[in-house]
Amino acid sequence: xxxxxxxxxxxxxxxxxxxxxxxxxxxxxxxxxxxxxxxxxxxxxxxxxxxxxxxxxxx
Amino acid sequence: xxxxxxxxxxxxxxxxxxxxxxxxxxxxxxxxxxxxxxxxxxxxxxxxxxxxxxxxxxxxxxxxxxxxxxxxxxxxxxxxxxxxxxxxxxxxxxxxxxxxxxxxxxxxxxxxxxxxxxxxxxxxxxxxxxxxxxxxxxxxxxxxxxxxxxxxxxxxxxxxxxxxxxxxxxxxxxxxxxxxxxxxxxxxxxxxxxxxxxxxxxxxxxxxxxxxxxxxxxxxxxxxxxxxxxxxxxxxxxxxxxxxxx
Numbered sequence: 001x002x003x004x005x006x007x008x009x010x011x012x013x014x015x016x017x018x019x020x021x022x023x024x025x026x027x028x029x030x031x032x033x034x035x036x037x038x039x040x041x042x043x044x045x046x047x048x049x050x051x052x053x054x055x056x057x058x059x
Numbered sequence: 060x061x062x063x064x065x066x067x068x069x070x071x072x073x074x075x076x077x078x079x080x081x082x083x084x085x086x087x088x089x090x091x092x093x094x095x096x097x098x099x100x101x102x103x104x105x106x107x108x109x110x111x112x113x114x115x116x117x118x119x120x121x122x123x124x125x126x127x128x129x130x131x132x133x134x135x136x137x138x139x140x141x142x143x144x145x146x147x148x149x150x151x152x153x154x155x156x157x158x159x160x161x162x163x164x165x166x167x168x169x170x171x172x173x174x175x176x177x178x179x180x181x182x183x184x185x186x187x188x189x190x191x192x193x194x195x196x197x198x199x200x201x202x203x204x205x206x207x208x209x210x211x212x213x214x215x216x217x218x219x220x221x222x223x224x225x226x227x228x229x230x231x232x233x234x235x236x237x238x239x240x241x242x243x244x245x246x247x248x249x250x251x252x253x254x255x256x257x258x259x260x261x262x263x264x265x266x267x268x269x270x271x272x273x274x275x276x277x278x279x280x281x282x283x284x285x286x287x288x289x290x291x292x293x294x295x296x297x298x299x300x301x302x303x304x305x
Contacts, residue, residue, distance in 0.1 A: 002101060002103075002104065002105060003101075009100075012114070013110045013111035013112075014110070014111075015111050015176055018112055018115065018172045018173065018175060019111060019112060019114050021172045022115045022118060022119065022168070025168055025169070026118050026122070026165050026168075029161055029164070029165060030161075030274065033157075033161055037278060037282055037285070038281070040282075040285045041281065041284060041285045041288070044285055044288045044289060044292075045288070045300075047292075048288060048292055051298075052299075052300075
């Protein structure tokens with residue numbers, strides 16, 4: 001175990017800004033990609049669902 | 060063994076297969092990511108030179124590896140699509156580009172945050188960093204070029220040419236630390252030489268690299284499913300999915 005306390009863990013030996021800046025940015029970017037991918041697929045499914053009931057709406 | 064290798068080469072048969080594979084790769088990515096982060100933060104010791112700042116390595120190197128690897132896979136699929144005229148190959152290339160660009164961005168971002176405390180600068184026009192920045196522009200150029208052409212088949216062809224020409228940049232990135240003696244350090248691990256880092260550090264990095272790999276596969280499969288629906292939306296099999304495709 002490297003850390004005696006939560007403060008020590010969050011402090012990262014004085015490099016908190018750099019370490020957490022890297023990790024948080026990576027986590028946010030990956031989460032955003034997943035959210036956008038799911039939204040894109042859901043939107044398409046909804047559009048295709050509507051158009052299969054009403055083929056005229058599909059171009 | 061009469062395996063039909065071409066069974067899954069059509070969008071119609073690949074779409075449900077991809078749907079079944081996504082959860083597998085997503086779970087693998089999550090589990091490997093959890094294990095990798097645990098090793099990275101709680102098992103791997105403090106570095107005697109860099110203190111805790113070196114822990115950026117556990118996400119910097121995997122992102123950088125994936126940025127180069129995805130580009131080669133993307134160029135490979137694009138070449139397949141160009142030569143064999145297979146629709147799905149080109150769709151795979153298109154699906155990989157945004158995830159590759161994201162990995163390139165994360166490699167640059169984490170590298171910058173690592174460079175500031177260790178080298179005293181956020182950025183330098185070092186060979187490794189410059190060629191990685193060019194990789195980001197290649198991804199963005201590929202996406203912009205494809206987006207600017209209305210006919211998807213022509214967009215595939217134009218994108219494939221750009222991807223193939225740009226592939227020359229990947230070995231330049233990889234060998235840049237050998238060819239030019241600039242700021243970025245040499246590779247800590249390479250073929251035919253024992254790694255120059257503590258074994259738990261190396262293990263954490265490799266597990267995180269696997270996690271990133273699995274994540275990238277899951278993300279690319281999610282995106283290719285949307286691309287298939289977008290391009291084949293007038294096909295009967297898509298309409299038969301009944302609004303809630305599997």
